[in-house]
Amino acid sequence: MKASQFFISTLKEAPADAEVASHKLMMRAGMIKRLGAGIYNYMPMGLRVIRKVEKIIREEMDAAGAVECLMPVIQPAELWQETGRFDKMGPELLRVKDRHNRDFVVQPTSEEVITDIARQELRSYRQLPKNFYHIQTKFRDERRPRFGLMRGREFTMKDAYSFDRDVEAAGRSYENMYAAYCKIFDRFGLEYRAVAADTGAIGGDRSHEFQVIAETGEDAIVYCPTSDYAANIELAEAVALLPARAAAGQALAKTPTPGKSTCEDVAALLGLPLSQTVKSLVLATDELDEHGSIIKTQVWLLLVRGDHELNEVKAGKIEGMKAGFRFATVGEIESRFGCKPGYLGPIGAKDVKVVADRTVALMSDFVCGANEVDFHLTGVNWGRDLPEPDVVADIRNVVAGDPSPDGKGVLAIQRGIEVGHVFYLGTKYSAAMNATFLDENGKPKLLEMGCYGIGVTRILGAAIEQNNDARGIIWPDAIAPFTVVICPIGADRSEDVKQAAEKLYGELKALGVDVLLDDRGERPGAMFADWELIGVPHRVVLGDRGLKEGQVEYQGRRDDAATKVAVSDIVSHLKAKLKL
Known part of the structure; x- marks a missing residue:
């Protein structure tokens, strides 16, 4: 072309x-x-x-x-x-x-x-x-x-x-x-990961996403650098971070926490690690009649460690919540906890099902809301101060450094862009x-x-x-709009340049190379800027002075500078670069 x-x-x-x-x-x-x-x-x-x-x-x-x-x-x-x-x-x-x-x-x-x-x-x-x-x-x-x-x-x-x-x-x-x-x-020619994934709205039982790795990606990809484990963060299994529940070492105490409604603020006020606090999230599920009217509402209290985040996809797989859930209203919360959001906890809650994350279920002497504004409870222990949770489940997002579920290392997280998905639909x-x-x-x-x-x-x-720099796009060879661009300098003034460019163009075409000859007569700076912006992977520049020395310039799109190549060697040089 x-x-x-x-x-x-x-x-x-x-x-x-x-x-x-x-x-x-x-x-x-x-x-x-x-x-x-x-x-x-x-x-x-x-x-x-x-x-x-x-x-x-x-x-x-x-x-x-x-x-x-x-x-x-x-x-x-x-x-x-x-x-x-x-x-x-x-x-x-x-x-x-x-x-x-x-x-x-x-x-x-x-x-x-x-x-x-x-x-x-x-x-x-x-x-x-x-x-x-x-x-x-x-x-x-x-x-x-x-x-x-x-x-x-x-x-x-x-x-x-x-x-x-x-x-x-x-x-x-x-x-x-x-x-x-x-x-x-x-x-x-892209860096990618195939990760286990949630099936989402399409449905089914088995699913993998193909994610192109990019810092700007919307998805978080969880993987273990020392094993084959990889999953979308929605599906990545979070193992319990404690081997077993320690015996109670503190007395239960109602502790003033004026104006401190978040785990971060409470931990800072009490001089405790955030990992000793427990976060309360209140959800609700509705049972509907045949006309779509609500006949019964079940309120759920989900507990995750203060430095962790709820994973709503995992929550939606809990028995009783699979048909869908919503966040509870302020009225529903106040009627069950006797308190507005910000100071909620499992002790004293009425008509609520308690779901504890795996790690929370093994915690002892933890801090949670007291169901009273400006107060939290410290030294809280399962069994002694409150019943065992109704459900223990993996309901949190993993974080970097968590143990890998396959036991072969620790997890890392990187960003990715979903570009492919395979489902088993059944x-x-x-x-x-x-x-x-x-x-x-x-x-x-x-x-x-x-x-x-x-x-x-x-x-x-x-x-x-995944592939760009300050000058523009950097296409992998396989999907670039053109694989090679030939840039003759002053072809309108030099018959030698014009003929050399045409000869190289014909030779590359004969080899099946997707090559473009820039015969627009643009100035070198404008011509180079166009092809760097467009991202053609391989560029050959021919000029009158270089040809008189028997040389042309080759530059790969990722190269910092051009390389002088003998005119007689440029085709073989390109064949090596293109693996022909």
């Missing part, structure tokens, strides 16, 4: 609404152009990256035995009503009506449609296993779209769906897709939609399903968040 035939449109400054590095740099590099809130045009430079991402995905999905199809963006609401997601998904699901007043949705994902295909087409165990995938536009009506392609409303996603005869076979399909995803992300959708097949005995059985997604356009943002 020659630059004069392509479309290059760079900006010196990013638009004011661009917040994160990837958004700023993609706008400045002319890769995307905003059309509306969370909706972007993919300009030619950005589209080249998208197509390379898609090509890698297709090659590895095909190699793993998946079969490509294409499902529509607009889907009949009836399918979503079968699974209940038409109502459950809430405002993120964009609902539309056609001219006949029939309901449709703009797809955010395609579980319903693919399950409908499967129940019609996969009728016998002889047709299994099957894995269908497509790369298609998706739409989620984000409340607050931001960060460019990182949190847009319209995006491109690869979603795949496996169908199997039983749980064991579904497990094999899951492992097959997990391995394929590792190959995909290896080929992208029969969640096949049961809702009666998707069955006939087994060897001619009896109908529900299809076992898996779901596997990659955010195609999100890969661009994540790659840039």
Whole structure:
């Protein structure tokens, strides 16, 4: 490709609404152009990256035995009503009506449609296993779209769906897709981690997220540097930090703590470590009748150590809270504790179920609220001063330095951007939609399903968040818009420069290199600034003076300075860099 035939449109400054590095740099590099809130045009430079991402995905999905199809963006609401997601998904699901007043949705994902295909087409165990995938536009009506392609409303996603005869076979399909995803992300050239994760709104039992490592990532990734343990912080297991409960060593005392309503303030006032305090969080669950009216409310007191934070995903897995919970109202709190929030504790609470985190359940001589304004209790001990908790569970977020659950070291935490997710769905959708097949005995059985997604356009943002500097983007070779750019200096004034550039361009094209020849006639500074901003990984500069000395300049995008290379050696030099 020659630059004069392509479309290059760079900006010196990013638009004011661009917040994160990837958004700023993609706008400045002319890769995307905003059309509306969370909706972007993919300009030619950005589209080249998208197509390379898609090509890698297709090659590895095909190699793993998946079969490509294409499902529509607009889907009949009836399918979503079968699974209940038409109502459950809430405002993120964009609902539309056609001219006949029939309901449709703009797809955010395609579980319903693919399950409908499967129940019609996969009728016998002889047709299994099957894995269908497509790369298609998706739409989620984000409340607050931001960060460019990182949190847009319209995006491109690869979603795949496996169908199997039983749980064991579904497990094999899951492992097959997990391995394929590792190959995909290896080929992208990105630093990533595959972490155990919560299944979220899609549902299912087994789940891994593929996270691109970036300091600007929204997700916290927990891992053990000395073992294979890795999990999203929502799922990372927090082990008890005490080996056993020590005997009581203090008398229970009601201690004045005027104006000190937080664990941090109480610990500072009493001269105690924050880890000796216990934090009280009050939640509520409602039992509803068939009309949706509340017939009974259960209040829950969740206790975590003062230096820890409640993990709401874990809390939602406690028996009795799985159907959903909310934070209790002030009225509900005052009626059970006789006190406003800030000084709450388990002693004296009425009609409350107490859930203690694993570490709290082993604490002794701890400090908690006295259920009286401006007072806390010190020297509190289980068994002596209050009954054992109703439930002991892992309900907190892990912190760096916690023991790894596998016993092979301590945990570390880093930031990541979720770009892929694999789920084992089981029969969640096949049961809702009666998707069955006939087994060897001619009896109908529900299809076992898996779901596997990659955010195609999100890969661009994540790659840039991980790979950028003060000059612009630094693309990995595999997904760069162009792999090599040839920059002739003064080609309009020197026939030698022009011919040498054309010759090198032709040789690289013949080798299958994705090369661009910048024949725009720009000044060197402007030309170099464009390609550093756009992030082409390899640059060759040809000038009249260098050619007379038999040399050109090579510079990798991460290199601090250019390297002089003999004209006769530049092709072999590039072949080595590109591993051709």
